[in-house]
Amino acid sequence: MKTQKFLNEKSQYRVIVFLLLFLFFSFKGFSQNINIKGVVTDQLDQPLPGATVLVKGTTKGVTTGFDGEYSLSVTENAVLTVSFLGFITQELDVNGRTLINIELVEDSQGLDEVVVIGYGTVKKSDLTGSVVSIKTDKIADIPTNTVGTLLQGRSTGLQIINISDDPEGGVGVRVRGASSLVGSREPLVVLDGIPFGTLADLNQLAPGDIESVEVLKDASAAAIYGSQGANGVILITTKKGKKDLTEVFVEMSTTLATYPEKIQRFTDMSKLSRLRNERDANDGAPILFSGQTLNEIYYPTPEEFDSGEYRFYDWLPVTRNMTPEIKNLRAGVRGGSEKNNYSLSLNYFDQEQNIVGASFNKINLLFNDAININNKMKIIASVNLANTNRVNGTGGDFTNGGKQWYPIYNEDGSYFMPFNGYTHQLELKDDYYNEAKGFDILTNLNMVWEPIAGLTFSSRASFNKTTTREDSYTKSKYTERQNDYSGIGFVKNFYGEQSYFINTLTYSKEFGNHNASLMVGRDDQVKIGGMEGIEGKDFDTDTLLNENLPLATPEDQRIFQGYGRQDLLSYFGRANYSFKDRYLLTLTFRADGSSKFGKEKKWGYFPAVGLAWKVHKESFIENLNTFDVLKLRLSAGQTGNQGIDPYQSIERFGSAFFFDAETGSVVNSGGPGNQIANPDLQWETTTQYNAALETAFFNSKLRFSAEAYFKHTTDLLRPKFLPSSGSFDTQLVNDGVIDNYGIEFDLGGTIISRKDFSLDANILFSLNKNEVVDIGTAEDAGLVEENGYRYVVSSTGGGDIIRQIYAIGQPLNAFYGYVFDGFINTHEDKDFAQGNYTEFGRPKFVDQNDDGIINEADRVILGNPTPDYTASLTLSAKYKKFYTEMLFNAVVGNEIFDVDRTARPANRLDAWSVNNQDAQHPINQNAEYLPSSYNVVDGSFLRFQNLTLGYNLEIPNQNIFKKMKLFCNVSNIFVIHNYEGYDPEVGFDPSTGVVTGVSNSSASWDYIGEFPRQRRFTLGLNMTF
Amino acid sequence: MKLKFSKYLLVTLLIVSSCAELEEKPYGFLSSENYYTTPENVRGGLFYAYQSLYRPDFFQGWWRFNELPARTTMVKANDHSKPKFLPYMSWRVQSNSADNNDFFQACYKGIFRANTVLDNVNTVEFEDENMKNQYMGEAKFLRAWFYFSLVKIYGEVPVYTNAQNPGAAYNTPVSSIKDIYNLIIEDLEYAETNIPEFRIAGRADKTTAQALLVKVYMHMASSKEFGSPRYEWVSGYEDMYENAVSYAEKVSSSGSYGLDTSVYETFPDNLNLSREKLFVFANDYEGDEVGHTQISFIMAPYVGFTDDYYARVPGSNTIRAYKPGYAVFWYNKMYYDTHESGDLRLDLYADEIYLDEAGTEVSDGNSFIGGFKTYWNMKYAAERGSEFGIGTATMHFLRMSDIVLLHAEALGRLNRVDEGIPIVNQIRTRAGLTPLSSMSKEDFDKAVWQERLWELQGEGHIMTDLRRRRMVASFMAEDDLKNSQLSVENRYAVPNRGGTLTYQYFYPLPQREIDLNEAIEPDLEKITLQ
Secondary structure (H helix, E strand, O other), rough: HHHHHHHHHHHHHHHHEEEEEEEHHHHOOOOOEEEEEEEEEEOOEEEOOOOEEEEOOOOEEEEEOOOOOEEEEEEEEOOEEEEEEOEEEEEEEEEEEEOOOOOOOEOOOOOOOEEEEEOOEEHHHOOOOOOOEEEHHHEEEEEEEEHHHHHHHOOOOOEEOOOOOOOOOOOOEOOOOOOOOOOOOOOEEEEEEEEOHHHHHHHOOOOHHHHEEEEEEOHHHHHHHHOHHHHHHHEEEOOOOOOOEEEEEEEEEEEEEEEOOEEEEEEEHHHHHOOOOOOOHHHHHOOOOOOEEOOOEEEEEHHHHOOOOOOOOOHHHHHHHOOOEEEEEEEEEEEEOOOOOEEEEEEEEEEEEOEEOOEEEEEEEEEEEEEEOOOOOEEEEEEEEEEEEEEEEEOOOHHHOOOOOOOOOOOOEEEOOOOOOOOOOOHHHHHHEEEEEEEEEEEEEEEEEEEOOOOEEEEEEEEEEEEEEEEEEOHHHHHHHHHOOOOOOEEEEEEEEEEEEEEEEEEEEEEEOEEEEEEEEEEEEEEEEEEEEEEEEOOOOOOOOHHHHHOOOHHHEEEEEEEEEEEEEEEEEEEEEEEOOEEEEEEEEEEEOOOOOOOOOOOEEEEEEEEEHHHHOOOOHHHOEEEEEEEEEEEEEEEOOOOOOOOOOOOOEEEEEEOOOOOOOOEEEEEEEEEOOOOOOEEEEEEEEEEEEEEOOOOOOEEEEEEEEEEEEEEEEEEEEHHHOOOOOOOEEOOOOEEEEEEEEEEEEEEOOOOEEHHHEEEEEEEEEEEEEEEOOOOOOEEEEEEEOOOEEEEHHHHHHOEEEEOOOOOOOOEEEEEEEEOOOOOHHHHHHHHHHOOOOOOOEOOOOOOOOOOHHHOOOOEEOOOOOOEEEEEEEEEOOOEEEEEEEEEEEEEEEEEHHOOOOHHOOOEEEEEEEOEEOOOOOOOOOOOOOEEEEEEEEEEEEEEEEEEEEEEOOOOOOOEEEEEEEEEEEEEEEOOOOOOOOOEEEEOOOOOOOOOOOOOOEEEEEOOOOOOOEEEEEEOOO | HHHHHHHHHHEEEEEEEOOOOOOOOOOOOOOOOOOOOOOOHHHHHHHHHHHHHHHHHHHHHHHHHHHHHHEEEEEOOOOOOOHHHHHHHEEEEEEOOOOOHHHHHHHHHHHHHHHHHHHHHHHOOOOOOOHHHHHHHHHHHHHHHHHHHHHHHHHOEEEEEEOOOOOOOOOOOOOOOOHHHHHHHHHHHHHHHHHOOOOOOOOHHHHHHHHHHHHHHHHHHHHHHHOOOOOOOOOOOHHHHHHHHHHHHHHHHOOOOOOOOOOHHHHOOOOOOOEEEEEEEOOOOOOOOOOOOOOHHOOOOOOOOOOEEEEEOOOOEEEEOOOOOOOEEEOOHHHOOOOOOHHHHHHHHHHOOOOEEEEEEOOOOOEOOOEEEEEEEEHHOOOEOEEEEEEEEEEEEEEEHHHHHHHHHHHHHHOOHHHHHHHHHHHHHHHHOOOOOOHHHHHHHHHHHHHHHHHOOOOOOOHHHHHOOHHHHHHHHHHHHHHHHOOOHHHOOOOOOOOOOOOOOOOOHHHHHHHHOOOOOOOHHHHHHH
């Protein structure tokens, strides 16, 4: 056992050092040294390897071995401090004993746990800011590729809007509400100390590699990230190797997804054709199902459906994968020694998509290594390689383009193709090919040097390179049908490079009752992004797909290119001071210089102060014997939002093609007209005040904390409208105010705690109010009209129909329109109604200003997509080696704009007609109605989001397995809601990042534009060797 | 010890040194920092100014403002954008009507781009001074073109003769109509002197500038003569007519331009044959990327998404394929019916369209839309189309027929009817009609006006002609009367006409300009000018 010997030598060396130190520093008296030993275990008598046993007041100590054992030479009257992550640190007197077994109590609140904060760590009990720490051991069993999905319901003040089952996104993240119109609304994600970007950018990581997630909510916590901190900060720490604990692990899980809700559709062609004919008749249009042939498609009569001459063919099973599978496999090794701690993991994730033939898979490898050069210096390095492959599909229209009476196959199994040029969904699938392959490398190198005790210098460099290659080809059979050419193909390469160079210097000092630390640092960031692409169309043959684009017709070859760079240079500092471990003060400051802002406004300054008072350490509270924790926190400070694209402050010319008839060629032309310079462009500033109370009772078995905050965002980035004769539409300016304020409660308790059985519950409650306070003058904000809401500005942009607005005094993106008042039943109703909307059976609206006509002035606020509050309940229980966890998630008080309400099959059966004037839904017509309260419905829901059941098997040392875990997980078990669609969690637009609350709309006469959400069943096995 | 010191030095260096670059430089796009350094840049900037004509904001606004109020064009009753057209067709335009701001702003975009060329041209060294003057001439032509478009529609507007710093506030008051005309004439005279005649489609040359001067002088002359509001300042209409005549003579005697021998050479659009096009889009009839006016898109019939329709080639019995559109506008039957029999121009309107070359009729009766008999305007029929089948016919901003008819009209107003008759007869005989013979001044004026309506239908001239001849109210009253005499199914789908016409002579400035330009007050008088 060479290693063992080495360790022994090392220990001897350390003993000598300690003895020397002892000689120097210990003049208190002579005590005799004794050798002590023992085992450190948890409450269930399981040994705890890697626990630290330290002699109090010295740097002398050891960590426990595999079996939890330790041995140490101490003085008879020494005091031992025994600590382990996730357990309450214990202090005990040696009192001359030589065998000391220690049982550590699991710290359900984790007061002594160290949490990661910006550019450092701090004991959770010493926090002055609002930081929520989420341990991933509880969420590790949920199958997903998106980290955002995992965080739903796990922290107060953190709203996750998850609208899709897509493995790469559709997740919106808000920390304490949204406070920007055109800037980013997503929190900054910091991965292992590197300010990476948004959660949507972080596709390289396997969720299984995450050790912990910290959410920085208030200014005291987030101001260290300055101009990137206004939307909150999410710190992600990956799993690292632990000293003396070598383990090889293999984790695998298989998930089967199902669609718990029935697809809203008609399968009765007789009924459907009659409804369509009725609609055509109501529209005054030719009847479709009349036995006619239109563009070579035969439309049978309803009678022909009745007689069975034509029937319904179900295209759903052949166009959609109704039981897609997810496979997840992880394997790796973690371990370490005095010299070197490492962690290597390889992950494979594969998710089938809903459209037949579409898939996604990812392989990534994460390697972390911490090397101790000597006792003063260590190097921590990590590399993450991620390879993704996404195949997009087409041909997923399960109504076969509205021709469900056309069979899928001929009798011989070939595709049924009634005529040349017919669009067959499965053939469509074969005709289209689109694949995106990503390869990303993230590197991180950190040198930590501690030249003298208490002084740490850290120099961190990180370079990331992300690449995506998109290949696509659409065969001529398809393009000749839909367009005018034979085949189209392209190759696009997207790339990104991010360089970070971060240096910090930290000095900590304890003297008497005073404990102080100071950190100063500097952070350089350069981010470059770009793309190149080539496209060709009109090919003689499809056989080469997009492999030889120069074969395309020369004039149909195109080139795309894009490039952008943004730089950020920052200086920052933080001072922590505590007195008697009762009174804590944190001062934070950051100065950010950004390339993105105007010449006059390059630098922004972000200060914050946080105060905390550990009241429970005061004798008058201690004497009450009631509180284990009673802590008050107050903070105030500023953060900024610089989340806009680069080059928005400088002048930008436009360019356009011009056909030069002189030469007969297309030339490029250019001149001013794209963008006006704004030398004063700068970040949005959010000033935030936070007050919090943390308590714990009954040996910390009952815990309650409450926070209240006020976020005041000024210098809002928004487009300012300019006079038209200036020839420009808008200029990006800083003008406007948005407020967010709210309260958050976190109530947790250990309800039962016995040796074999424990039950814990945790309730989170978050309430956030959002209000547009100022968006400039009515005119330059792009006034739609002025009414009771003062400035009413379209937030949906463009189009003749405005359904969402920014209005002063209202939350962002409030729904705006008419108040629905039944249907037009009488001639008086008809005369009263407005312009194009004056037919029987169409919606009738309330005349708000009683002027006798219905016009734009009668529109009011109809609701908004912001919830009144969100809440979640987590129940976790352990019985012997079984464990279970349940998560319920509730969103209350938001509205949904249900675009397709009239199109839902159930509603179409209750459409207005002369004989059904009490109907709940408008006449069966092909019409788009003005936005009204008819479409605005309650979006509240309660979701039983997650259920995990697992069994931990511990196998005695001799066996090759150390541990084995078997688990099953069900996610999206049920949702209780009032929405007529499938799932009320709708209305996040990933392309703009806006929470719209508007349902996905692409309904046609036989088809609702939504698809249900998946319910997922997972079975998993984790093994540790 | 030395090593230790250097370590601390390293730490200090790491804290202080920098790799970030805070000054932003334009990457991959043009700005004033990297453009206008060579004559080619000036040419590129000039083309960019020409490119302003392509904006749908401009040409569609220009077309609709001029054509829809005259109602020679009909609009599809159930078209989704019909609410945008209604205020124009029913003479109920408001400052915030759809398109009003878009058109106004599009004109200023063109002016801004032209001004940028003029501002920067002197910083560039030209080997050929004539080339520089030519580019300046073309820029000035474009500036005049856009100001003339504005002054005809709005009257008084703000005038910029250089490209202002766009970041600065625009608080410029309106200039008088007189000052605007002075600028237009000055610019066009410069253009006429400095641009040679080169006849390149899509560009303006000497003759184009002369042609626009004809239109400018005619607008001034007839506005003054007929007493159109706010043209009292024009010094004497005879002189203006004389100017129009002399420029029209120059245009007619141009070597490169002339009347086509047959109307079918000009329409359906065929760039290579026609000599008649004085100022058109630079239209690439072959490529897919540029030169798409979308004008065919709103004029052509619809038989199915991206499906070609078939129609008889005007002047022949051959049926051939044309690119489809969305069937929004067509020739009004009421005006179609006014044509003299045998008018060859009637063949420019197709009332039958087919699914194939064999002449299979469209099943849902496409020649009737919403109960209206449709006459598809083959002036914009396109043989080639873009990727999505959008036709690529050009837009005729200025063509020879227009100038010839203005020439005849001016001679008539100057009591030189006998000189005018052979000129207008060029148009009539080409259209297969009997030539006019000697007649009174009044009859001649009427005949020339009628010829204008027939010849230039759907090309974007009629409303401004009504304005300069101060005949908006009388023309519309006549139109109302005729419309009411039609059978119900042939009447306009224009609701709430009510007989009152507002903003007959000048449209109100866009609300956004009134709101945001602090030097501008709404001109309340405009609404009642008659």
